Amino acid sequence: MSLSELVFHGICIMTVVSGFYAVYTENLVHAVFALLATFFGMAGLFVYLRADFLAALQVLVYVGGILVLFLFGVMFTQDIYRLKISAKPINRVWGMILGVGFLASFFWVVILKGRFVLDTGVGMTLGQGVEALGGLLLTRYVLAFEAVTLLIVACMVGAILLTLKRE
């Protein structure tokens, strides 16, 4: 097994294990930090998929923005010494049932029934996809791009309106 494969498997294991910890721990601050490891692992997987722009975006938006927001949310809305999450057993049971069901169906569809025409991706190197990605965003998918910018403006206005103190 080459070094690159070894690192790949390590990243996969780190992503899954920290994701498991993020949904299972009772301490929300720990959950957010576990989520940090998951997002970094996802960025690593994007690099392995030759999507280096997405890896950079992942680190910038998720780690730099969303995680800080989450940490702020956790620390702002909870007394730091009683961070217990009240998870009723019935919720856990329903979650387990649904999760195992999803997992089984995905395994069946993807692993057992999946017949994919694989592209070996020969000739793709790092740094080549960015130009094509930008070109696509401004030609073929320009309507979706503009719609998303409108959505961002709506989000900003909504967030400001919701937190505004009305007197």
Next chain:
Amino acid sequence: MLEQYLLVSVVLFVLGVFGTISRRNAVGMLIGIELVLNAASLSFVAFGRYILPFGDSPKEAGQVVSVFIIILAACEAVVALTIVYALYRLYRTIDVDKVHMLRQ
């Protein structure tokens, strides 16, 4: 190779669904939702990388979808956390079983 990415994606998706359902804390539920969105984004990129282009769809289409998913996830997190703050100001708790209205 594709199967391995899909495996990671599926496991993250299931963990996210489990987290969203089992937690009653609003921020904890949001963590689960972020995991689900990340899993979807990973599987889009993996399919775009390993499956031959279909029809006249370009090779980077999977990455474009993933970019949009990241943007939408950021918007969703901002609005949802804003609602969480508003709820906290009103009820002093963010347990979703105890919260029913956004204003009194």
